[in-house]
Each structure stands twice: as C-alpha cells, then as structure tokens.
Amino acid sequence: MKTLLVAEYRDGELLNSTYELVAFAQDIGAESAMFLVGSESALPQYDGTLYLADTGKYSEFNPAVHKQLLLDVIAKEQPDMVVFAHSSYGWDLAPRISLALNVAHVSEVVEIKDGVPVAPVCNAKLRRDVKAKTAQMVITLQGGAFGLEDEPSGSPTVVQIDTDATAQVEFCGYEEAEAGGVDLSKADIIVSAGRGIGKPENLAIIEALAKALGGEYGASRPVVDSDWVDHSRQVGTTGQTVSPKLYVACGISGAIQHLAGMKKSEFIVAINTDKDAPIGEVADVLIVADLKEFVPAMTEKINNL
Amino acid sequence: MKILVCIKQVPDMESKFKVNSEGNWYNDTDLAWRMNEYDEYAVEQAVQLKEQAGDADLTVLSIGPDRVKEMMKKALAMGCDRGAHIADDDFFKKDPYEIASVIAEYAKDKEFDLIFTGMQSQDRGSGQVGVLVAEMLGLPSITTIVDFAFDGGQITAKRELEGGIKAIVKTTAPALVTCQLGLNTPRYPTLPNIMKAKRKELLSVPISELLKVEGKQETAKLYFPEKKGGGLVLEGDVGDLTDQLIKILKDKTAVLA
Numbered sequence: 391m392k393t394l395l396v397a398e399y400r401d402g403e404l405l406n407s408t409y410e411l412v413a414f415a416q417d418i419g420a421e422s423a424m425f426l427v428g429s430e431s432a433l434p435q436y437d438g439t440l441y442l443a444d445t446g447k448y449s450e451f452n453p454a455v456h457k458q459l460l461l462d463v464i465a466k467e468q469p470d471m472v473v474f475a476h477s478s479y480g481w482d483l484a485p486r487i488s489l490a491l492n493v494a495h496v497s498e499v500v501e502i503k504d505g506v507p508v509a510p511v512c513n514a515k516l517r518r519d520v521k522a523k524t525a526q527m528v529i530t531l532q533g534g535a536f537g538l539e540d541e542p543s544g545s546p547t548v549v550q551i552d553t554d555a556t557a558q559v560e561f562c563g564y565e566e567a568e569a570g571g572v573d574l575s576k577a578d579i580i581v582s583a584g585r586g587i588g589k590p591e592n593l594a595i596i597e598a599l600a601k602a603l604g605g606e607y608g609a610s611r612p613v614v615d616s617d618w619v620d621h622s623r624q625v626g627t628t629g630q631t632v633s634p635k636l637y638v639a640c641g642i643s644g645a646i647q648h649l650a651g652m653k654k655s656e657f658i659v660a661i662n663t664d665k666d667a668p669i670g671e672v673a674d675v676l677i678v679a680d681l682k683e684f685v686p687a688m689t690e691k692i693n694n695l
Numbered sequence: 696m697k698i699l700v701c702i703k704q705v706p707d708m709e710s711k712f713k714v715n716s717e718g719n720w721y722n723d724t725d726l727a728w729r730m731n732e733y734d735e736y737a738v739e740q741a742v743q744l745k746e747q748a749g750d751a752d753l754t755v756l757s758i759g760p761d762r763v764k765e766m767m768k769k770a771l772a773m774g775c776d777r778g779a780h781i782a783d784d785d786f787f788k789k790d791p792y793e794i795a796s797v798i799a800e801y802a803k804d805k806e807f808d809l810i811f812t813g814m815q816s817q818d819r820g821s822g823q824v825g826v827l828v829a830e831m832l833g834l835p836s837i838t839t840i841v842d843f844a845f846d847g848g849q850i851t852a853k854r855e856l857e858g859g860i861k862a863i864v865k866t867t868a869p870a871l872v873t874c875q876l877g878l879n880t881p882r883y884p885t886l887p888n889i890m891k892a893k894r895k896e897l898l899s900v901p902i903s904e905l906l907k908v909e910g911k912q913e914t915a916k917l918y919f920p921e922k923k924g925g926g927l928v929l930e931g932d933v934g935d936l937t938d939q940l941i942k943i944l945k946d947k948t949a950v951l952a
Contacts, residue, residue, distance in 0.1 A: 400856070400860075401860075451854075451862055451864065453836075454835070476822075477857060478838070478839055478854060478855065478856045478857060478862075481814075481815075481822045481823075481826075481838065481839075482826065482838045482839070482854075484823075485791075485822075485823040485826040485827050485830065486826060486830055488792075488823075488911075489792070489827055489830050489831070490830075492911075493911060494790075494911040494912040495791070495792070495821075495823060495911070495912070496912065497791075497820065497821040497822055497823060498820060498821075498822075506915065509820075509821075510820065511721075511818060511819060511820070511917065512706070512708055512712060512721070512817070512818050513708045513817065514920070515708070515712055515919070516712055516714075516721065516917055516918065516919060516920070517917070517918055517919070517920045518719075518914045518915075518916065518917045518918075519914070519915045519916040520912050520913070520914060520915065521912060521913050521914075521915040522911065522912045523909075523910065523911050523912055523913070524911050524912075558835035558866060559835050559837060559864050559865065559866040560864065560865045560866065561862060561863075561864055562851075562863040562864065562865055563862075563863055564856075564860055564861065564862055564863070565853065565860070565861040565862075565863060566860060567858065567859030567860055568859075578950070579950055603950060603951075604950075605950075611876060611877075612876070614877070615876050615877035621859065624859075627857055627858075628855055628856075628857060628858070628859055629858075629859060630859075635948060635949065635950060636944070636948055636950045643708065643709070656948070657944075657947060657948045658926075659940065659944075664709060665928055665930070666711070670922075670926060670928065671920075671922070672926075673926045674926045674927065674947070675926055675927045675928075675929060675940065675943055676926055676927070676928045676929070677929050677936055677940060678928060678929065678930040679930075679933055679936055683933050684933050684936060684937065687933050687934065687937045688937045688940065688941075691937045691938070691941055692941070692951070695941070695951065
C-alpha cells in the first residue's frame with residue numbers, strides 16, 4: 391500500500407494536521423510520499439520524498455493550480471490512496487482530484503477497518519463502512535482521528551515541482567478572527583450553551599451557573615451563528631480550542647467540530663435531554679434532564695454551599 | 696441573470712435513528728424531515744442575489760422521493776421562482792459523484808450565472824457535491840463561504856478556515872459557491888409568500904433521464920458506533936440529580952473546593 395499525503399500550509403507555516411496524515415500512514419502500515427504547496431523555510435519533519443511547490447509562485451489558496459501540481463505528482467507516484475485532512479483546504483481540493491482521477495472518494499474517515507474506510511453519518515450518531523469500487527481512492531481524514539505518539543522527526547528529500555496551469559480564483563489574503571472578547575483558553579471552568587437553550591433569554595441561566603462556579607461561559611456554533619453570543623466565546627474547530635479543569639456542556643448535542651474544541655477538558659459534564667447525543671461519548675457525566683430546570687437548580691445549590 | 700440553488704432534505708439530527716433492513720442506511724420512517732441546514736443559507740443567499748439583480752430567475756433543485764417537494768415549497772416561499780424535482784426513491788444509494796453528475800446534467804445547457812449549494816449535508820456530510828458539480832461544468836468554485844458579494848459579474852467571498860480566520864477570494868461568474876453556517880440569516884416564509892408559492896412551477900422528472908454514470912463507492916454497512924465513552928449517565932428527579940452532581944464534582948474535581 392502506497393499513500394500520497396497532502397500536507398497543509400497557511401500564512402507561512404506548516405499546519406499540524408500534516409502530522410495526522412503521517413500518523414495515518416504509519417497506522418495502516420503504508421509507504422508514503424508527501425505533497426506540499428509551501429516553502430523551503432517551513433519544511434515538515436518527515437523522512438521521505440516531499441514534492442514541494444512554492445507558495446510564492448502558486449499562492450496558498452489556488453485550487454485549479456494546486457490541483458494540477460498534485461495530479462502531476464500522482465501520475466508519477468501512482469499511490470493507492472491520496473490522503474487529505476478533512477479541513478477547509480482538504481475538502482476543497484480533494485473532490486477536484488477524485489473527479490480528475492475518476493476514483494472513489496470517502497470524506498471524513500475516522501478509521502480504516504480491514505482495509506475499508508469508516509465515516510460518520512448524522513452528526514456521528516451513526517457510522518458507515520464505505521466500499522470503494524475503484525482500486526485507487528481519495529480520502530479525507532477527520533481532524534484528531536489520527537495522531538503521532540511521538541514528536542515528529544526527520545527531514546524530507548525535497549523534489550521541487552512546477553506547473554503552468556492557470557488560476558480560476560484570486561486569493562486576496564486573510565482576515566484574522568475578531569480581536570478582543572474573552573480568551574476562553576485561559577479559563578479553568580467553562581459552562582457552554584448549545585442549541586438546546588432554545589432561545590436567547592435562556593442564556594442568562596448559563597451565565598449564572600458559570601458565575602456560581604467562578605468560570606466563563608461559552609457557546610457552540612449554532613448559538614453564535616444566531617448572534618446570541620459573541621464569536622469570541624465559540625468553542626470548536628472554527629472558534630477556540632479549550633482544555634479547562636471543568637467543562638459543562640448545556641444542550642450541546644456534540645457535533646464533531648465542537649468536540650474537537652473541548653474534548654481535552656479534564657472533566658466534562660453534559661446536560662442533555664437526549665441520552666444518545668454524541669456529547670455522551672466524551673462526557674464523564676451525562677445528566678439526562680431539561681437544562682432549563684436543571685441548570686437553575688444546580689446554580690442555586692452551588693450558591694448555597 | 697439565471698441562478699440555481701441545490702438543496703437536500705435531511706432528517707432532524709435529534710431523531711432516534713434505526714438502521715434499515717438492508718443494513719445500508721437509516722430507516723426513513725418515523726423521522727421529522729427538514730431542509731439541510733447549510734442549504735437554508737444557500738437559498739437565502741440565492742434569493743438575496745435575485746433581489747439585488749432585479750431581473751433574475753431562480754431555480755431550486757432537489758433530488759429525492761416525493762416528500763422532498765414539501766421542503767422545495769418552503770424554498771419557493773422564501774423566494775425561488777421555480778422548482779426542479781428529480782424524483783428518486785433510491786437517492787440514498789447514490790454516491791456524491793452520481794448526485795453531482797445528475798445536477799451537472801440538468802444544469803449543463805441552462806447557462807446559470809451562479810450556482811449555490813450547502814457546503815455539506817447534515818446526514819452524509821461528504822462535502823463533495825458542490826465542488827464536483829462545478830468541476831463537471833468547468834466552473835470556478837469557492838467552498839465554505841461565510842460572506843458573499845456580487846458586483847457586475849465579480850464575486851468576492853470569504854471562506855471560513857479553522858480557528859476563525861477567513862480567506863478573501865475573488866472570482867467571476869459563472870461560478871459555484873458552497874455555503875457555510877452563519878453566511879446570512881435565512882428568512883421565514885410569510886403567509887402570503889407561502890400562498891404564492893403554491894402557484895409556482897414545481898416539475899418532477901425521473902432521475903433515469905439525467906443519471907448517466909455509475910457510482911464509485913457504496914455504503915456497505917451502516918451501524919451505531921460502539922459506546923466508548925463509558926461515562927456515567929444520570930437520570931431522574933432534578934433535585935436528586937443536582938445533589939449527585941455536586942458530590943461528583945467534590946470527589947473528582949477541585950472546582951468546588
């Protein structure tokens with residue numbers, strides 16, 4: 391089995407997701423080579439061949455051009471599997487590659503079981519084994535599903551690559567996350583509100599519990615998207631990654647993107663009416679209750695201690 | 696200006712799912728159905744573009760059994776002009792490549808200036824169909840957008856990246872964009888618009904007229920993941936639950952010390 395790992399680079403730096411790809415190849419006992427549109431100044435710590443195109447020439451985001459660079463390497467390497475991170479870079483580029491190669495494409499793979507990729511369904515409530523009908527395959531890996539046990543090490547054999555493909559889109563730069571607000575990564579205790587709070591008025595009971603515990607309040611994506619809570623308090627892949635001593639998830643079902651942002655918390659309490667909610671997978675304690683009753687009662691008890 | 700928005704009907708994610716008798720998808724009975732959340736943002740953005748353009752025609756397309764027409768009527772009530780229903784009772788057995796090829800086949804001669812899709816579906820979550828449609832039609836595509844502006848054929852979009860950073864990307868129509876949560880605030884259809892939607896065109900064609908390829912993968916088995924968490928599950932009277940949790944927090948954490 392031979393894999394081609396598509397590394398990621400942003401704002402002048404190699405992204406750590408690159409090492410999840412390396413871990414994946416090790417995990418399934420596959421040979422690997424790596425592809426990166428990046429720069430000589432930020433090479434991955436990796437023993438193997440690295441096909442490197444320069445972002446100075448080809449930009450950090452340029453799908454049509456990155457596609458051609460990658461297809462040229464695939465033609466040369468003939469990998470059995472082309473492996474991406476399931477990320478804003480990976481899910482954008484991977485379908486362009488699978489279509490050009492005319493091969494199967496499995497998204498957000500969490501494991502390979504007897505050679506068969508496994509992917510989540512319905513917010514990770516279900517899983518499916520996906521049978522590819524082509525010998526070659528493109529896959530994207532769920533963030534955090536694979537990880538190196540040791541610090542990455544090694545130095546790649548760099549092969550410079552070029553193309554004369556033309557761009558379809560113009561990348562004009564980054565807009566940083568809004569400054570200010572709360573740095574949840576420094577909080578010891580976080581009480582977070584999810585869609586289960588139902589309406590913005592109920593945020594007050596979440597804030598009250600956070601205050602009683604001496605912590606901060608956070609929120610999951612749907613609550614932030616509804617403008618009930620400022621983006622700086624969003625926990626998850628597109629918000630903050632936190633690891634407090636106590637995380638209390640109130641009415642949060644546990645979308646993968648949210649779990650990725652909080653599952654390293656030391657102790658996790660979830661309050662949810664659905665005892666099958668995926669948040670139960672990471673919670674130390676799952677309280678099956680209506681948060682609108684439980685949270686105020688809990689706040690009162692704590693305040694009376 | 697011609698606009699297409701592609702939407703999917705999905706079960707409410709809070710539903711109690713059961714695996715079907717073939718063991719390859721979830722049972723579709725006893726589920727509450729709704730418009731895929733990402734697609735609601737796509738419909739809203741398409742309607743806003745139509746309103747901005749003035750002289751525009753907006754088609755909403757969906758693939759699935761007869762029940763998806765209910766959801767399409769909501770899109771029509773939100774402001775789409777016509778509906779193209781591609782009838783298929785076996786839609787859940789189609790892979791993203793087949794679904795995309797059907798949409799591309801439908802769209803290829805219609806010269807849409809803009810195509811909107813959600814960035815992924817809530818049930819399958821592959822996130823492939825939008826990009827595949829664009830590639831099949833030879834159009835530029837921008838994925839995961841949280842901001843969209845259109846000015847004289849020029850599209851400026853912001854892609855949402857990890858950690859809250861956005862990438863600003865420009866391209867020119869015709870093009871396809873895939874919509875991320877939070878792109879806009881999807882409108883609620885008003886009663887007059889719901890009534891008006893009943894008179895809008897909603898045509899069904901069988902998928903066999905548009906499906907000309909074979910899938911590249913299939914779901915061999917669908918199942919519930921093994922419970923690994925093994926956390927404590929507490930149920931019962933709220934008063935008792937609060938006492939139990941306080942004891943646990945005192946025993947296992949230092950937060951109440």
